[in-house]
Amino acid sequence: MINPTPMSEEHKQQVPLQRLLVLLLAMMAAGLGYAVLSLPPSAPGLSGWVAENLDTSGVSNPVTAVLLNFRAYDTLLEMGVLLLALLGVWSLGSIPQRHEPTPGAVLALLARLLVPLLILVAGYLLWVGAYAPGGAFQAGSVLGAAGVLLLLTGWYPDARWMGLPLRMTLVAGLAVFVVVGIVLIALGEQLLEYPPPLAAALILLVEAAATLSIGITLAALFMGGRPSAGSGR
């Protein structure tokens, strides 16, 4: 049995409880396993439906079609969730004072090599998401990783980038999504129901804004606090 934390005397009394917990969890696992195994071995799911409507969706990668067209509302809400998480992190305090050592040679070199490459990869993933694995989330997360790498080397953006431009970019993804949806309502469709000829262009537009937003939001989450108003650190 594992020993998770330094034990105190009270732990000795809890060992029977621990065994009970293991037993209960084992029963739960058995129940879940049984539920999973009793499912039919092959079920059509929604893949047939997706395949039928793939032509009208504007892209040929089914996952991108689902994410950005058929279930675009979910993706819109998810951008909202990302922003909410960032708001939560920001509301918990400003950026902690970090002693910034000059990065070691390996890290500096790695950052110099990798960051442009990562940005390129993100752009490629964004574009290719229409017909191959890729898309906004993947590209955005690669961008976020590039941002984290930059932050790890001690790079800190100028103060004037941290105010309004940062916030505009953060909100851009969600904003573009919502604007597209509303414009479509104004044109007579339902919310986020792309007319087929425009679908590919609209998806790319939304994806581009979303990629930028996701990347910046993820890097900002890594920063761990609200950027201070006024001069840099």
Added chain:
Amino acid sequence: MSHAFFYALLGVGLFTFGLYALIIHNHLLRKILALNVMGSGVFLVLVALAKRSQAADPVPHAMVITGIVVAISATALALALMLRLQAETGRAELPEESLE
């Protein structure tokens, strides 16, 4: 047992391990790790079950991608909360409770 079901059971196992670790540990960082493992277990179950269709049903894939991004945002927020908790109370563990 077919391919898909093996992974689905693996996912159930991951979920159970995560739940056990979540309940057992006091340290908040370990709890956050445990939550992530549980999330991965659930994703594995979803995708494994999606593989049952002939063409690898894309709808659960989209849900899992969304789920991964949400999980990392939640983790970031949880970490910030944990650090704040430590700044306030001096420790990042839940107090050990005696069972009386």
Added chain:
Amino acid sequence: MWLAWQALASPDLFRAIVLFVAFGLLMAIAWVRLDAPDIALAEAAIGAGLTGALLLAALARLDSKTAAKPAPEKDDQSDAHE
């Protein structure tokens, strides 16, 4: 699954995080095996990279704060681990 168990049960927090990152990479491979390349891309970038960086940064901040107090934490990581 062994990796998950090791990651969760490891007594050293740093080791736990590293194992968790390895676990994430293994998940990425699992996604590829399950015909889910999109998820593999997202998991590789996010689960292995970003989550690892987040957790390690949090651990570094945890340590720098508890080092000031006479707490019985037996982690002896230095800040070089960021």
